[in-house]
Amino acid sequence: MKEQLYKDPRPAEHFARFHERARTRRPDWVYDLVRLVLTPYVVLFYRARCIDSPQVPADGPAIIAPNHFSVLDHFFVGVYLRRKVQFMAKSQLFRRPLQFIFHHGGVFPVRRGHHDEEAFKTAHAVLARGDIVVMYAEAGRSRSGRLGKPRHGLGRLALESGVPVIPTAIAGAERARNWKRLQFPKVTVQYGGPLRFETVARPSRAQAQAASEIVFDRVRTLHRRLSREGRRSVVKAARAARRAAEAAGRPA
Numbered sequence: 535m536k537e538q539l540y541k542d543p544r545p546a547e548h549f550a551r552f553h554e555r556a557r558t559r560r561p562d563w564v565y566d567l568v569r570l571v572l573t574p575y576v577v578l579f580y581r582a583r584c585i586d587s588p589q590v591p592a593d594g595p596a597i598i599a600p601n602h603f604s605v606l607d608h609f610f611v612g613v614y615l616r617r618k619v620q621f622m623a624k625s626q627l628f629r630r631p632l633q634f635i636f637h638h639g640g641v642f643p644v645r646r647g648h649h650d651e652e653a654f655k656t657a658h659a660v661l662a663r664g665d666i667v668v669m670y671a672e673a674g675r676s677r678s679g680r681l682g683k684p685r686h687g688l689g690r691l692a693l694e695s696g697v698p699v700i701p702t703a704i705a706g707a708e709r710a711r712n713w714k715r716l717q718f719p720k721v722t723v724q725y726g727g728p729l730r731f732e733t734v735a736r737p738s739r740a741q742a743q744a745a746s747e748i749v750f751d752r753v754r755t756l757h758r759r760l761s762r763e764g765r766r767s768v769v770k771a772a773r774a775a776r777r778a779a780e781a782a783g784r785p786a
Contacts, residue, residue: 541647542625549625549643552636553652557659561618561640568639572609580606580710580721583765584614585772589725590700592617595661596728597695599688599749600702601681601757602670604710608641610723611668611702619666622653624674654691661695671750679708681754689737689745696733701726701749703756705765722765724756724772 576582590596598619600611612619620640628636628643635641642660644653657667673685692699706721729752731745760768 542645544625544645546645546648546650546652549628549645549652552628552633552641552643553656555637556620556640556642556656560663560665561620562638564635564638565618565640568635569609569613573613576606576609576613576721579718580610580706581718582610582613582721582723585722585724585765585769587614587725589727590615590617590666591698591728593664595664595695595697596666597661597688597692597697597699598666598668598702598725599671599692599699599753600668600704600723601750601753602672602675603679603704603707604675606710607670607704607707608668610704610707610721614723617666619668620660621668622657622670654687654694657691658695661697667691671746671753676708681750681757684743684746684750686739686742686746688749689742689747692729692731692745692749693734693737693742696731698728698730699749700728701752701756703753703760705757705760720765722760722768724760724768726752726756 590598598611600607608621608623618640620642622644623636623641625643625645627633642653642656644650657669660667669688669691671684671688672682673687674682676682703724703726704721705724706719709717709719710721729749734741737745
């Protein structure tokens with residue numbers, strides 16, 4: 535297993551231009567190009583499908599909070615969404631040539647191994663203009679094949695912003711590395727019902743951690759059901775729930 539680098543030695547100033555662009559401009563044509571190129575790959579090879587994408591608001595700010603197993607999770611999350619989303623990603627990824635794609639594709643860095651307030655400022659700027667931020671609850675990939683533990687950063691952003699948080703489960707991506715052996719697992723993404731927290735201007739670490747736990751409990755439930763019952767069963771249940779909600783005259 536490749537050793538992970540847990541501290542980025544580059545100074546904060548190195549990442550200033552990435553933050554500035556993410557705060558002032560939306561993803562451009564590079565986002566569309568990457569989605570065009572990668573969609574056939576994730577759909578055909580990984581048979582990627584999503585469930586309940588209408589849970590993601592059609593407009594306005596929101597945080598999508600998935601579990602994280604694979605470097606492809608960015609694409610699994612965004613491939614079926616009509617809206618463009620912006621990702622908070624570890625700073626080690628911002629190296630040539632990929633940093634050009636990230637710079638123009640809506641990705642912004644969090645400086646690994648440091649207390650990085652700039653990443654939160656950028657996330658708030660994206661939300662303030664009514665866009666979507668993807669932030670992994672575990673704050674990094676789980677390399678064990680099992681769900682990790684949520685970190686307080688997600689809860690902090692949710693409490694400070696007060697915007698809806700969409701718990702999101704990605705099932706199957708824990709085996710995505712098997713492509714090296716020409717094995718491509720079936721990947722399913724399910725978006726849960728939005729959670730909303732009362733705004734707290736300066737949440738304590740304990741408050742932030744508690745909010746993260748609430749979100750990740752939903753992620754665990756979604757992931758467990760997908761893993762145990764399978765995609766087909768969960769799709770049927772989701773359709774039945776939507777029909778019941780429509781019959782009752784309320785949103786699904």
